[in-house]
Amino acid sequence: MTAKCRILRWTMLALALVAAFTGIAAAEYPEKPITMYCVFSPGGTVDTSIRALVPGAEQALGKNMTVVTKDGGTGTVGLALLAEQKPDGYTLASGTSTAIVRVPLARKMTYKPLGSFTFVYAYAAVASGLLVRPESPFKTFKEMVEYARQNPGKVTYSTMGAGSPLHVIMEVIAMKEKIKWTHVPYKGTAPAETAALGGHVDAVSAGDVNKALSGQMRCLLMHTKEKYARLPDVPTTIDLGYDYYNDTLISVYGPAGMDPAVVKKLEDAFAKAQETPAWKQWLDQFGLVSINMRSGEYTKFLEKGWEKEIEIQKALGVLKEPATPPK
Helix, strand or coil: CCHHHHHHHHHHHHHHHHHHHHHHHHHHCCCCCEEEEECCCCCCHHHHHHHHHHHHHHHHHCCCEEEEECCCHHHHHHHHHHHCCCCCCCEEEEEECHHHHCHHHHCCCCCCCCCCEEEEEEEEECCCEEEECCCCCCCCHHHHHHHHHHCCCCCEEEECCCCCHHHHHHHHHHHHHCCCCEEEECCCHHHHHHHHHCCCCCEEEECCCHHHHCCCCEEEEECCCCCCCCCCCCCECCCCCCCCCCCCEEEEEEECCCCHHHHHHHHHHHHHHCCCHHHHHHHHHHCCEEEEEEHHHHHHHHHHHHHHHHHHHHHHCCCCCCCCCCC
16 A cells, blocks of 8 residues: 555544544533523623523523623624634524624624624514603604704614614614714613613614513604514604614524534524523513524525625615625
């Protein structure tokens, strides 16, 4: 046997051993507790959603899953930390598609939006809207727009963070209406809502409308493409001719390079968790839509979403080129 043949033989044997070891590791996963970063502040839509989902996933996987807050930067701080972790399935993150397809367009990220992650599972679609406290003088969204037109910069609104769809959608409206209002960013939906309830801002462009469903606030505008069944009298951005809506998904991410067999186990676990009473109760309270988008489909959704968002923002004149390359 020639030296070249021996090298080829040993190379093939080594590859076979690596594949066998990987298969065994995937079959035994998980062998220890899993850490789940939540990339938004406690008490908000993302935080409460993953905490409602985790117990069912723990039961399906047979191991504990600890939620750890890593908030800031409209979800990008936690994802930057996740990108540095081993792709072994023991460190994951719950966040939104915004930190992949929107924020990196406007700001330079340390991670590659479409290259630094494994897109594991999308489990909820947002039903976001613009909320005001009950005693607000604005009874309709048109009243708020007209006041802003007569008083440039005086209307203030809070969001979960700069560059979020909740921010972008308000600025798209301002551009189309030729008005100016003032954005006040926070680290998540919960503090942004608290600011509005306390009268520190006039309104909150919120990631969910649970405060309206519970009667604590009033909803002036839905950011959805279709009418929201639970608030049928509230107009949508599409109804009012703005031609822009919020298609954000809440999801689970892992570092790039995760074993597909491990991803499959996680997909199955989260799907089972969506059948639990705790998850259904959360949906009823927060008013979001439960979805089951597995890794392959979600990856395609984000790839298409990246291109679509670039096209939309360029057409609106708010983007020249992405600040962060996708891969």
